[in-house]
Amino acid sequence: MAHILIVGGHDETFRMIEDLPVELSVFQNSESVTAQQARRAHRLCVFDYRNHAEALSMARELHEVEPVDAVVSFTEHGLMPAAVIKEALGIKGNAREAVRLTRDKIAMREHLAGRDLGAVRTRSCHSASEVRSFLQSVGGPIIVKPAEGAGSSGVLRVSSLDQVESAFACSRGEYPGPTLVEEFIDGPEYSVESFTMDGRHDIIAVTAKTTTGPPRYIETGHLMPAVLAVSALAELRGLVTDFLSSIGHSFGPAHTEVRIGSAGPRIIEGNTRPGGDFIWELVHRAMGRDLVRESICHLAGLPPQSRTLGLGAGCVAFFGYENVVIERVQGIEAARQAEGIIRLQCSLEPGQHLGPLRSSADRQGVIVAVGTDLVDAERRLADAQARIRVETSPLPH
Ligand SMILES: Nc1ncnc2c1ncn2[C@@H]1O[C@H](COP(=O)(O)OP(=O)(O)O)[C@@H](O)[C@H]1O
Numbered sequence: 001m002a003h004i005l006i007v008g009g010h011d012e013t014f015r016m017i018e019d020l021p022v023e024l025s026v027f028q029n030s031e032s033v034t035a036q037q038a039r040r041a042h043r044l045c046v047f048d049y050r051n052h053a054e055a056l057s058m059a060r061e062l063h064e065v066e067p068v069d070a071v072v073s074f075t076e077h078g079l080m081p082a083a084v085i086k087e088a089l090g091i092k093g094n095a096r097e098a099v100r101l102t103r104d105k106i107a108m109r110e111h112l113a114g115r116d117l118g119a120v121r122t123r124s125c126h127s128a129s130e131v132r133s134f135l136q137s138v139g140g141p142i143i144v145k146p147a148e149g150a151g152s153s154g155v156l157r158v159s160s161l162d163q164v165e166s167a168f169a170c171s172r173g174e175y176p177g178p179t180l181v182e183e184f185i186d187g188p189e190y191s192v193e194s195f196t197m198d199g200r201h202d203i204i205a206v207t208a209k210t211t212t213g214p215p216r217y218i219e220t221g222h223l224m225p226a227v228l229a230v231s232a233l234a235e236l237r238g239l240v241t242d243f244l245s246s247i248g249h250s251f252g253p254a255h256t257e258v259r260i261g262s263a264g265p266r267i268i269e270g271n272t273r274p275g276g277d278f279i280w281e282l283v284h285r286a287m288g289r290d291l292v293r294e295s296i297c298h299l300a301g302l303p304p305q306s307r308t309l310g311l312g313a314g315c316v317a318f319f320g321y322e323n324v325v326i327e328r329v330q331g332i333e334a335a336r337q338a339e340g341i342i343r344l345q346c347s348l349e350p351g352q353h354l355g356p357l358r359s360s361a362d363r364q365g366v367i368v369a370v371g372t373d374l375v376d377a378e379r380r381l382a383d384a385q386a387r388i389r390v391e392t393s394p395l396p397h
């Protein structure tokens, strides 16, 4: 039986591989560990695995006791420790350079700068005055964002000089270190889910994204598969395939975000893991692909899993109330029972005072629907939403 080390992950990750004949060791942080993980794992080491040095020394000890065949992570903060372990122990897993180039957005832009993969003007800034001069040189709106951000935290669109100071401070406040500024690529947003084996990229789905819009662009929903002209779809698939090859991604799922601007598709960010925001669930239930299971089977040398038949399409919608007091919430259970609803989470409660949405973490829940096609999935989502009544009043000053 192959011995696989998984760094981080949620219960869903472990549920997907519950019955696979592999010996599992798990590194988990104390906030995320659960009884289910303890049951599934042969060994469970609870510590802050984001400390790469500690993760590596734990892995070395584990490797001595019971040689590890492969290491993998499906979660943002586990990717780099897993890649460090893979490289040091010389075992199977995700390429460290591909992880570095996607975890660090400045490194990604520097990498793309010399390649023919759709130019985006960018700069790494250490001061507000550097941001100001970049804004002037672009002559149009820019995006200010932390190099290692997620969930739109610290992301702001800036279109005039007087916005620079506060945007820079906000981005800096979220994550220390240099701030990335980019020309604003105006156009619809998509994400591309893929699975790579031996350097070959299989594009599984293109998903359309909706956001709160300027200034923060917090994700409010996803539609899979996106409705796109055949030529635009081919261009997108081509760009993402070239991008994944260029960063040296040779194994596993990837989630690449793009905007189609006036000069064509442009990479916004890449991740060598399945898409978050329940996009992974759409990939599973609508496209019939369980990428966690496929990854583990591949790493463990198990025969490829027969794929299930996905329903065809799906959509995700988040609860994103802001600047209100929640007075009453009704119909959540009825909505959960509606046809095609595979997930409904809602933390809204009477009496809550909700301030502005500052990142994805401030959203109050999600509805995930699947259907035979996008029209069907969206209709089912709308049916569920129609069953929910949320009454609000203005936030007192
Ligand atoms: N250069 C850009 N042009 C246009 N929009 C951008 C750009 N960079 C980021 N955005 C917007 O901000 C959102 C969040 O940025 P992103 O780089 O994806 O950070 P995060 O890791 O927080 O998701 C994107 O989904 C997009 O809407």
Ligand SMILES: [Mg+2]
Residues within 6 Å of the ligand: 151, 152, 257, 269
């Ligand atoms: Mg993003």
